[in-house]
Amino acid sequence: MxxxxxxxxxxxxxxxxxxxxxxxxxxxxxxxxxxxxxxxxxxxxxxxxxxxxxxxxxxxxxxxxxxxxxxxxxxxxxxxxxxxxxxxxxxxxxxxxxxxxxxxxxxxxxxxxxxxxxxxxxxxxxxxxxxxxxxxxxxxxxxxxxxxxxxxxxxxxxxxxxxxxxxxxxxxxxxxxxxxxxxxxxxDPDGVAPKEREARDRRSLTMFERDGSFHLNLQTDIAASAPIKAAIQAYVTATFQARITAPDPGAPDADHRTVAMIQADALAAICEHAIACDNGGMPATGATVVVRVNLDDLTAGLGTAVIDGSDQPVSITTCRRMAAGGGIIPVVLGSEGEILDWGREKRLFTRAQRLALVERDGGCAMCSLPPQMTKAHHLRWWQRDTGPTDLNNGVLLCESCHHRIHDNGWDIRIEGIGVAARVWLIPPPHVDPARTPRLGGRARYDIAA
Structure with a gap:
C-alpha cells in the first residue's frame, strides 16, 4: 500500500x-x-x-x-x-x-x-x-x-x-x-507606528560620483516615499503613452529607453523643474497620492491607513499628517461623498470616479501595478454596448492587462456596489475549462473581508 x-x-x-x-x-x-x-x-x-x-x-x-x-x-x-x-x-x-x-x-x-x-x-x-x-x-x-x-x-x-x-x-x-x-x-494595528518610527530613524540619502557617473541611494519611510513614487511613475506612464502614439515607433531615433532609464530621467527632470520654478511648484504630471482610511479609525485615532501603490500600511498619525499636506488626497471610507455615477453623458471617467476605482481596485485589478500606471476602462464598451461611465461598468487596468482581457477572452464581473464592490476575473475556457472566477483588485489582499 x-x-x-x-x-x-x-x-x-x-x-x-x-x-x-x-x-x-x-x-x-x-x-x-x-x-x-x-x-x-x-x-x-x-x-x-x-x-x-x-x-x-x-x-x-x-x-x-x-x-x-x-x-x-x-x-x-x-x-x-x-x-x-x-x-x-x-x-x-x-x-x-x-x-x-x-x-x-x-x-x-x-x-x-x-x-x-x-x-x-x-x-x-x-x-x-x-x-x-x-x-x-x-x-x-x-x-x-x-x-x-x-x-x-x-x-x-x-x-x-x-x-x-x-x-x-x-x-x-x-x-x-x-x-x-x-x-x-x-x-496588530498598534505595531505599525513603532515600525514607522524605526524606518524613519533609518532614513538616509547618499550621493557620490564615480567613473563618470552619479550614484544616488535613498532609503526612507513609506509615507515619505509616496509622492516620490507617484511623481516618477506618472512620468514613466506618460512616456509609454507617448510611445504608443508616436508616428513611427520603430524609427532609429525612437525612444528605446528602459524603465530604469526613464525613472532616472524622471527624477532629473523633476529636480530641474523644482530649482527653476519661481513659485516652487511642480509640473502637472497627473500624479496623485491617495491615502485611504476608515472613518471610525480616523476619528478614534486607532487602526491603520493604506497609501496607494504601497504594500505597507501606515499609522493613523501618519495618515493625518499626510492628509494635511498638499497634493495628497485622503479617502475616508464610510463618510458621505459626492455622487460618482454620471451615466452615459460622460465618455471619460471623472477624477472623482477614478479615485473611487482606485479605492476599489487598488491599481491594476489583474496584475496589481500601482494606480499611476493604470487607466479606467469600460467593461461594456461605451460605443459598442452603450455602456455607462459609472463604477459598476469601470475597472482599472494597466495597458498590458487591458489588451490581455480583450484579446484573450477574459471576462470581468463586478459584485456589489460602489467602492465596496469586488472585482472577479473570469478566465477563458482555454485557461480554465471550469472558468472559476479569480478575485482581483484590492480585495485579494483584504484579509478581513
Missing part, C-alpha cells in the same frame, strides 16, 4: 507523465498539454518542497544541541542541521534554515508525557502536504504568525493562519508578502 503522505506527489507525477506522453513519441506538445505539464511540474515542486521541509525538521530534531557529538549533523561532519541540508541540496544556508523553520511549524508534536499533539500550524501543514502553497510562501506566513503570537493571542493567530493559507493558494510570493503585510496591520 502506498504512503498517503506521498499521494499528492504521485498524482502530480502521473499528470506530468500523461501530459508528456505525446512528446515521448516525438510529437510536440500542444498548448493545452504544455500548460498541463507546467502545472504538474509546479505542483510536484511544491509537494517535494513540502516533503523536504518535513525531512529537514526531522534532521534538525536528530541534530539538536543537547545530543552533542551524537547529533546527526555532527556525526556526518557538519556543525548544524542547516549546514548539512545546504551541502546536500547545493543550496544556500538561509534556504536550508527556511526548510527547517517551515518543517517544524508543520510537523506533528509531542508533549512532555510523549503524547501526540497536532502541528503548531495545522492549516499550513495541510496546505503544504497537498502542494497548495510553496515553502517560500509558508515561511513568510510562519514568520508573521510567530511575530504576533504572544501579542494577539492564540484565537486570532488561528484565524489568521486559516485565512492566510486559504488566500495564499495560487498567489505569487510577492502577492503573499503583500497579503502578509496587510494581515499584520489587521492583527
Amino acid at each position: 502506498s504512503n498517503p503522505r506521498l499521494a499528492p506527489l504521485l498524482e502530480a507525477i502521473e499528470r506530468l507523465s500523461d501530459a508528456w506522453a505525446d512528446a515521448e513519441r516525438g510529437v510536440d506538445l500542444s498548448r493545452g498539454e504544455l500548460l498541463g505539464a507546467h502545472r504538474a511540474v509546479g505542483e510536484m515542486q511544491r509537494c517535494l518542497d513540502g516533503l523536504h521541509a518535513e525531512l529537514a525538521a526531522a534532521i534538525a530534531h536528530e541534530s539538536r544541541p543537547e545530543l552533542g557529538p551524537e547529533g546527526l549533523a555532527k556525526q556526518h561532519g557538519y556543525r548544524s542541521a542547516a549546514a548539512m541540508i545546504a551541502a546536500t541540496t547545493g543550496g544556500a544556508h538561509g534556504d536550508a534554515k527556511r526548510l527547517i523553520t517551515v518543517g517544524q511549524a508543520a510537523a506533528p508534536r509531542t508533549n512532555l508525557l510523549g503524547e501526540a499533539l497536532p502541528a503548531k500550524y495545522p492549516a499550513l501543514a495541510t496546505a503544504l502536504a497537498a502542494g497548495e502553497i510553496s515553502v517560500a510562501a509558508a515561511a513568510v506566513i510562519v514568520a508573521l504568525l510567530e511575530r504576533v503570537r504572544l501579542k494577539v493571542g492564540t484565537v486570532r493567530v488561528e484565524e489568521a493562519e486559516r485565512l492566510l493559507v486559504e488566500r495564499a493558494a495560487g498567489m505569487t510570493l510577492d502577492d503573499v508578502r503583500t497579503l502578509v503585510a496587510r494581515t499584520e496591520a489587521w492583527l
Whole structure:
C-alpha cells in the first residue's frame, strides 16, 4: 500500500507523465498539454518542497544541541542541521534554515508525557502536504504568525493562519508578502507606528560620483516615499503613452529607453523643474497620492491607513499628517461623498470616479501595478454596448492587462456596489475549462473581508 503522505506527489507525477506522453513519441506538445505539464511540474515542486521541509525538521530534531557529538549533523561532519541540508541540496544556508523553520511549524508534536499533539500550524501543514502553497510562501506566513503570537493571542493567530493559507493558494510570493503585510496591520494595528518610527530613524540619502557617473541611494519611510513614487511613475506612464502614439515607433531615433532609464530621467527632470520654478511648484504630471482610511479609525485615532501603490500600511498619525499636506488626497471610507455615477453623458471617467476605482481596485485589478500606471476602462464598451461611465461598468487596468482581457477572452464581473464592490476575473475556457472566477483588485489582499 502506498504512503498517503506521498499521494499528492504521485498524482502530480502521473499528470506530468500523461501530459508528456505525446512528446515521448516525438510529437510536440500542444498548448493545452504544455500548460498541463507546467502545472504538474509546479505542483510536484511544491509537494517535494513540502516533503523536504518535513525531512529537514526531522534532521534538525536528530541534530539538536543537547545530543552533542551524537547529533546527526555532527556525526556526518557538519556543525548544524542547516549546514548539512545546504551541502546536500547545493543550496544556500538561509534556504536550508527556511526548510527547517517551515518543517517544524508543520510537523506533528509531542508533549512532555510523549503524547501526540497536532502541528503548531495545522492549516499550513495541510496546505503544504497537498502542494497548495510553496515553502517560500509558508515561511513568510510562519514568520508573521510567530511575530504576533504572544501579542494577539492564540484565537486570532488561528484565524489568521486559516485565512492566510486559504488566500495564499495560487498567489505569487510577492502577492503573499503583500497579503502578509496587510494581515499584520489587521492583527496588530498598534505595531505599525513603532515600525514607522524605526524606518524613519533609518532614513538616509547618499550621493557620490564615480567613473563618470552619479550614484544616488535613498532609503526612507513609506509615507515619505509616496509622492516620490507617484511623481516618477506618472512620468514613466506618460512616456509609454507617448510611445504608443508616436508616428513611427520603430524609427532609429525612437525612444528605446528602459524603465530604469526613464525613472532616472524622471527624477532629473523633476529636480530641474523644482530649482527653476519661481513659485516652487511642480509640473502637472497627473500624479496623485491617495491615502485611504476608515472613518471610525480616523476619528478614534486607532487602526491603520493604506497609501496607494504601497504594500505597507501606515499609522493613523501618519495618515493625518499626510492628509494635511498638499497634493495628497485622503479617502475616508464610510463618510458621505459626492455622487460618482454620471451615466452615459460622460465618455471619460471623472477624477472623482477614478479615485473611487482606485479605492476599489487598488491599481491594476489583474496584475496589481500601482494606480499611476493604470487607466479606467469600460467593461461594456461605451460605443459598442452603450455602456455607462459609472463604477459598476469601470475597472482599472494597466495597458498590458487591458489588451490581455480583450484579446484573450477574459471576462470581468463586478459584485456589489460602489467602492465596496469586488472585482472577479473570469478566465477563458482555454485557461480554465471550469472558468472559476479569480478575485482581483484590492480585495485579494483584504484579509478581513
